[in-house]
Amino acid sequence: xxxxxxxxxxxxxxxxxxxxxxxxxxxxxxxxxxxxxxxxxxxxxxxxxxxxxxxxxxxxxxxxxxxxxxxxxxxxxxxxxxxxxxxxxxxxxxxxxxxxxxxxxxxxxxxxxxxxxxxxxxxxxxxxxxxxxxxxxxxxxxxxxxxxxxxxxxxxxxxxxxxxxxxxxxxxxxxxxxxxxxxxxxxxxxxxxxxxxxxxxxxxxxxxxxxxxxxxxxxxxxxxxxxxxxx
Numbered sequence: 001x002x003x004x005x006x007x008x009x010x011x012x013x014x015x016x017x018x019x020x021x022x023x024x025x026x027x028x029x030x031x032x033x034x035x036x037x038x039x040x041x042x043x044x045x046x047x048x049x050x051x052x053x054x055x056x057x058x059x060x061x062x063x064x065x066x067x068x069x070x071x072x073x074x075x076x077x078x079x080x081x082x083x084x085x086x087x088x089x090x091x092x093x094x095x096x097x098x099x100x101x102x103x104x105x106x107x108x109x110x111x112x113x114x115x116x117x118x119x120x121x122x123x124x125x126x127x128x129x130x131x132x133x134x135x136x137x138x139x140x141x142x143x144x145x146x147x148x149x150x151x152x153x154x155x156x157x158x159x160x161x162x163x164x165x166x167x168x169x170x171x172x173x174x175x176x177x178x179x180x181x182x183x184x185x186x187x188x189x190x191x192x193x194x195x196x197x198x199x200x201x202x203x204x205x206x207x208x209x210x211x212x213x214x215x216x217x218x219x220x221x222x223x224x225x226x227x228x229x230x231x
Contacts, residue, residue: 034102060209062089064202068169068223069095074137077161079126080144084110084119090140091117098131100124127154135163142171146183152191159195165228168192171204173219185220192224199224 065086069076073094078087081099083106091097097119101107107121114121124130126141127148139158148154158168170192174182185201192199204210204219211219 034104054212056209057212058089060207061086062093064204064210064221065089066093067202068167068221069093069138069140070167075135075163076138076140077129077131077136079129079139079141079158081110081121082106084113084121086140086142087119088113088117091119095138098122098134098136100126100129100131102126128157129161131161134161136161136166137163138167138169140169143173145170145188146172146181151183155191155195159226162226164226166226168196168222168224168226170222170224171220172222173204173217175217180217182218184218185222188222192222195226196224197227 069090073096076087076090076095076097078084078090078097078099081087081101082103084099087097087099087110091114095118097114097117099107099110099114099119099121101110101121101123102125104123107123110121111119122130126144127150139161141158145151145154155168162168170188172183172185172188174180174184176182189199189201200223202221202223204221205215205217208214
């Protein structure tokens with residue numbers, strides 16, 4: 001699954017079900033997610049906020065990442081990394097990247113995009129990242145959580161992948177009018193609150209440069225710092 005694709009609901013299948021609460025038992029995306037995103041990989045970067053080809057859009061996301069990620073080099077786990085556009089920005093800021101996506105074709109494009117960088121890419125399920133005992137300073141996830149079964153359990157799993165005092169950076173939203181999909185900020189805040197020592201929500205809808213166009217739906221980032229664990 002890609003981190004970015006749900007930002008444009010028009011890319012969803014025509015028979016997709018209406019949005020369900022965040023504690024849903026099933027994912028609203030097609031069962032064979034890898035095949036779905038493999039088919040989308042070739043044209044995925046055509047969307048302004050996917051490929052970040054426009055200098056203004058690229059600069060807008062780079063500026064946001066500087067605010068969300070540590071100032072010094074950090075180990076970043078980018079779940080649902082897609083073609084690696086955000087991973088590349090983070091790598092350019094000096095961070096060490098591990099990216100993961102269900103789609104082998106997305107991962108192939110990400111590897112090409114970050115060739116020569118301090119980055120590793122894996123094919124796998126964002127809900128259960130196959131990273132073994134590795135721990136990260138930041139888990140970065142964009143437009144993925146809303147599409148996974150059992151978000152509360154997934155969030156606990158992601159929090160467990162963080163080093164002491166690590167940070168969750170969750171870019172999410174709620175898109176569409178007739179049958180909206182996604183997770184409202186208030187709902188995600190309630191899910192993350194038990195895990196976090198402190199957190200805040202950054203509204204993103206009004207920043208046209210991020211999306212390459214005006215948007216009227218709910219888009220935001222939730223940044224949560226976990227407690228520093230004591231031995």
